[in-house]
Amino acid sequence: MSIHEPPISRRDALRGIGALAMGTVVAPAMVSDEAISAAAAQQATRPFTNKPVTCIILGAGSSGNTYAAWSKEFPEQMRVVGVAEPIPSRQERFAGMYDIPAAHRFPSWDDALAVPKFADAILITTPDQLHHGPAMRGLELGYDILLEKPIATTWQHCSEILAQHARYPRIVAVCHVLRYTAYFRKLHEVVASGVLGEVVSIEHLEPVGYWHQGHSFVRGNWRNVATSCPMILAKSCHDLDIIRWLMDEPCLSVASYGSLKHFRKENAPPGSTPRCTDGCAIEKDCPYSALKLYMDMKNTGWPVSVITEDVSEAGRLKALREGPYGRCVYHCDNDVVDHQVLAMEFGKERTASFTMAAFTTGSRRTRVMGTMGEVMGDTRYITVENFRNRKKETIDTKLAETGISSGHGGGDYGLMQAFIKAIQHQDASLIASSLEVSMESHKIGFEAERSRLERRIVTL
Ligand SMILES: NC(=O)c1ccc[n+]([C@@H]2O[C@H](COP(=O)([O-])OP(=O)(O)OC[C@H]3O[C@@H](n4cnc5c(N)ncnc54)[C@H](O)[C@@H]3O)[C@@H](O)[C@H]2O)c1
Numbered sequence: 001m002s003i004h005e006p007p008i009s010r011r012d013a014l015r016g017i018g019a020l021a022m023g024t025v026v027a028p029a030m031v032s033d034e035a036i037s038a039a040a041a042q043q044a045t046r047p048f049t050n051k052p053v054t055c056i057i058l059g060a061g062s063s064g065n066t067y068a069a070w071s072k073e074f075p076e077q078m079r080v081v082g083v084a085e086p087i088p089s090r091q092e093r094f095a096g097m098y099d100i101p102a103a104h105r106f107p108s109w110d111d112a113l114a115v116p117k118f119a120d121a122i123l124i125t126t127p128d129q130l131h132h133g134p135a136m137r138g139l140e141l142g143y144d145i146l147l148e149k150p151i152a153t154t155w156q157h158c159s160e161i162l163a164q165h166a167r168y169p170r171i172v173a174v175c176h177v178l179r180y181t182a183y184f185r186k187l188h189e190v191v192a193s194g195v196l197g198e199v200v201s202i203e204h205l206e207p208v209g210y211w212h213q214g215h216s217f218v219r220g221n222w223r224n225v226a227t228s229c230p231m232i233l234a235k236s237c238h239d240l241d242i243i244r245w246l247m248d249e250p251c252l253s254v255a256s257y258g259s260l261k262h263f264r265k266e267n268a269p270p271g272s273t274p275r276c277t278d279g280c281a282i283e284k285d286c287p288y289s290a291l292k293l294y295m296d297m298k299n300t301g302w303p304v305s306v307i308t309e310d311v312s313e314a315g316r317l318k319a320l321r322e323g324p325y326g327r328c329v330y331h332c333d334n335d336v337v338d339h340q341v342l343a344m345e346f347g348k349e350r351t352a353s354f355t356m357a358a359f360t361t362g363s364r365r366t367r368v369m370g371t372m373g374e375v376m377g378d379t380r381y382i383t384v385e386n387f388r389n390r391k392k393e394t395i396d397t398k399l400a401e402t403g404i405s406s407g408h409g410g411g412d413y414g415l416m417q418a419f420i421k422a423i424q425h426q427d428a429s430l431i432a433s434s435l436e437v438s439m440e441s442h443k444i445g446f447e448a449e450r451s452r453l454e455r456r457i458v459t460l
Contacts, residue, residue, distance in 0.1 A: 046421055046425055046427070046430060048074070048076070048077050048420070048421060048424060049077075049424040049425070050076045050077065051424060052071075052075070052076060052077055052078055052079040053077065053078050053079070053120045053121055053144075053420050053423045053424060054078075054079050054081045054118075054119040054120045054121070055068075055071070055078060055079065055080055055081065055082075055119055055120065055121045055122070055123055055146075056080075056081065056082035056083065056084070056104070056112055056118075056119045056121070056122045056123070056143075057080060057082070057083050057084070057085075057094070057122075057123050057125060058083075058084045058109040058112060058122055058123065058124050058125060058126050058134050059084070059085060059109070059124070059125040059126035059127070059130070060083050060084075060085035060087075060090050060091060060093075060094040060125075061085075061090070061125060062302065062305075062306065063125040063148055063175070064083075064085075064094075064123065064125035065094070066412055067123050067125065067146065067412070067416055068080050068094070068097075068098065068123070070412075070413060070416040070420075071098070073413075074420070077420050077424070078416075078420050080098040080100065081098075081100065081104060081118070081119050082100060082104035082105070082106070082112060082118065082119055083095055083098070083100055083104070083105055083106070083112075084105075084106040084107070084108055084109045084111060084112040085106075085107070086107050086108055089309060090309075091105055091107070104118065109124075109126055109130060109133065109134040110133065110134075110137070113134060113137040113138060113141060117141045117142055117143065119143070120143070120144060120423055121143055121144040121145065121146065121171075121419075121423055122134065122138045122143045122144075122145055122146075123145075123146040124138070124145060124146065124147045124148055125148050126148075127221060127228070128150060128152075128153050128222070128228045128229050128234065129153055129227065129228070129229075131147060131148065131150070131151060131152050131153075131157075131161075132152040132153075132157040132160065132161060135147055135151075135152070135161045135164070135172075136160065136161060136164050139161075139164045139165060139167070139168040139170055139172075140164070140168055142168065142170065143170060144170045144171040144172070144422075144423045145170060145171070145172045145173070146173050146175065146415075146416075146419050147161075147172060147173065147174050147175065147435075148175045149174055149175050149176060149237050149238065149438070150229055150233045150234065150237050150442060150445075151174060151435070151438060151439070151442055153228070153229035153233070154229075154446075155442070155443065155446045158439060158442050158446075159439075161435065162435060162436070162439055165435050171419070171422045171423055171426070171428050171431070172428075172434065172435045173415065173418065173419045173422065173431045173433055173434070174433045174434070174435060174437075174438035175415060175433070176237075176238055176241045176415075176432075176433035176438055176441075177238070177411030177412055177414070177415050178238045178241070178242055178411055179241065179242070179245065179411070179415075179432040179433050180410065180411040180412075180413075180414030180415045180417075180418065180432060180433075181410050181411040181414065182397045182410055183377065183379050183380065183382070183397040184242060184411075186382055186395060186397050187246070187366065187368075187375065187377050187382055188245060188246060190375055190382060190384055190395075191246050191368050191370075191375065192248070195370075195372070195373055195384060195386060196368060196369075196370025196371070196372055196373040196374065196375060196384075197370040197371035197372025197373060197387075198348075198370055198371045198372075199246070199247065199248075199350060199368055199369070199370045200349075200350055200351070200369055200370060200371060201350065201351045201352060201353075201368075201369045202243055202246055202247065202350075202351075202352040202353075202366065202367070202368050202369070203352070203353050203366070203367045203369075204239055204242070204243055204352065204353070204354045204355075204364070204365070204366045204367075205354075205355050205357075205364060205365040205366075206235065206236050206239045206354070206355070206356045206357075206364055207357060207360030207361065207362050207363065207364070207365070208235060208356060208357060208358050208360060209358070209360055209361055209362075210287055210288065210358055210359055210360065210361070211287070211288065211293055212303075212358075213263075213338060213358035213359075214263075214288040214293070214329050215293065215303045215306075215325070216235075216303075217231055217234075217235070217334065217336050217338070217358070218263045218288075218329045218332050218334045218338075219290075219324050219325050219327055219329065219332055219334075220306070220324070220325065222234040222235070222336065223332060223333065223334035223335070223336060224333060224334060224335050224336065225335055225336060226335075228336070230336065230337075230445070230446075230449040231336040231337050231340070231356070232256070232337075232340055232342075232356065232445045232448050232449055232452075233442065233445040233446070233449070234336070235356060236354070236356045236445070237438075237441055237442055237445050239354060239356070239364070240342075240354070240441040240442075240444045240445050240448075241433070241437075241438060241440075241441035242366075243344070243352050243354060243441075244440055244441050244444065246366075246368060247346045247350060247352065249346040249347035249348055249350055250346065250347050250440065250460070251344050251345070251346050251440070251443075251444050251460055252345045252346060252347060252459065252460060253344070253345045253457055253458060253459045253460060254342055254343070254344050254345075254444055254447050254448045254451055254457070254458055254460065255342070255343045255451050255456075255457045255458070256340060256341065256342045256343070256448040256449070256451040256452040257340070257341055257452060258337045258339050258340025258341060258356075258452055259337055259338075259339070260334070260335060260336065260337050260338055261338055261339060262338050262358070262359075263329050263330060263332065263334055263338055263358075264330065265330055265331060267330055268328065268330035268331060269282050269286075269330075270282075272286075272328050272330060272331075273328060274327065274328055274331045275290075275320070275321065275326045275327055275328060275331075276289050276290040276291050276320065276326055276327075276328060277290070277291070277317065277320050277321050277326050280328065288329040290320050290325055290326050290327070291320070294307055294316055294319075294320060294325060295313070295316055295317075295320075297313065304316065306325070307319045307320070307323060307325040308323070337356075337452075338357075338358040338359070339355075339356070339357045339358060339359070340355075340356050340357075340448075340452065341353065341354065341355045341356075342354040342355075342444075342448045344444065362378075363378060363379040363380075364378075364379050365377070365378055365379075372386070372387050372388055373385055373386045373387050373388070374387075380396065380397055380398060381394055381395065381396055381397070382394070382395040382397060383395075415433070418430050418431050418432065419431065443460060444460065447460055
């Protein structure tokens with residue numbers, strides 16, 4: 001995952017968003033400039049106001065740090081003025097980095113939201129189960145909100161947040177960061193341009209990656225539905241959001257299959273031990289070995305930074321011997337799927353299929369099939385084939401060309417720009433991933449899980 005890639009320079013980031021909005025990404029002649037996403041175009045035409053938006057970070061983990069870092073690049077647009085974080089060393093480090101006074105450091109989100117409002121916005125980057133509480137209370141207090149996905153871990157909680165938003169209509173941006181990437185914006189632009197004729201079907205793949213599955217969904221924070229949420233939401237509400245965005249039609253029904261096939265106790269190879277550090281006989285041949293993943297001393301960033309704050313050899317080994325990330329992937333308390341497929345029916349007789357699979361490498365793949373053309377993308381290249389003139393063109397959305405190279409293909413920083421500008425102008429239309437928009441993809445995710453568990457087609 002890319003959220004720990006080096007931050008971009010301010011000039012580059014600005015250039016990136018500007019280039020996108022003006023359609024200067026290498027584009028085929030057939031794509032009209034009018035088709036550029038409205039939010040992106042809006043964003044480019046609305047300048048920053050240079051009045052810093054003050055923010056409180058709730059949860060100073062990976063995401064909290066990523067978004068807070070944006071203020072270092074744009075100090076005249078955003079200031080971090082408060083933090084809630086229960087891990088003392090994390091809170092201390094974070095407060096030191098942003099010079100946060102003692103009165104504005106809290107051990108938990110509820111403490112931060114128990115005092116009178118002291119900032120413009122809160123960034124909810126707490127674990128999945130702790131999104132609903134701060135969102136409900138934050139709206140009531142009048143905060144604008146950046147809300148990590150998933151919105152909440154149950155449909156009931158998502159709906160309550162939506163209702164609270166209707167009562168207290170503040171700016172809310174859901175972190176569907178893919179919508180802010182050069183690649184997905186371009187893909188959307190091509191599809192919306194009409195060059196494909198009528199879009200009939202979409203095929204989309206999220207290759208989670210074998211080691212990423214082991215890290216996050218077998219050993220890590222998203223391994224268990226009871227303490228997180230179904231993996232189709234935790235990992236792929238982004239993908240469902242992109243499919244819905246490209247379809248431009250509501251999803252009518254969904255059927256889903258999948259299971260936790262591989263990472264189970266009965267599949268533990270002979271000679272394996274409860275931890276990779278226990279002298280496992282097959283460690284050297286095991287692709288999921290924690291020693292292979294976390295003991296590469298060249299890497300001090302993600303995912304190593306998740307397992308310990310002490311990234312020395314001794315610090316890592318201690319974490320593997322004592323913490324969750326040293327466990328054998330066949331001896332964990334995981335229950336989320338390792339593969340799942342969805343078949344979806346959309347309005348106007350359109351269909352889509354989606355596969356999320358652990359046993360993969362590489363990046364997302366998308367094929368959009370229209371009556372007059374087809375487009376295929378691999379998160380960098382977008383190939384458009386026009387059936388009318390039999391021309392085939394390839395667009396390179398390489399990040400360097402747009403200047404955006406922050407995490408999630410530039411999405412993390414693109415999202416922050418949109419969020420901060422939306423608050424400065426108090427204009428929610430600058431956000432491409434509003435609460436209302438994101439609810440739809442969450443609904444697909446919850447109903448897909450119902451379909452998988454109940455083995456039936458679910459009408460939305
Ligand atoms: N947009 C994305 O693609 C993306 C990527 C990664 C994570 N996420 C989501 O962002 C959220 C955070 O993920 P992360 O990877 O940063 O996790 P993390 O574990 O690194 O960070 C979460 C932080 O919240 C803190 N916390 C726990 N209880 C708290 C409380 N009561 N009050 C305040 N803070 C509390 C934890 O100590 C931790 O530091 C999750 O919901 C996750 O699913 C989204």
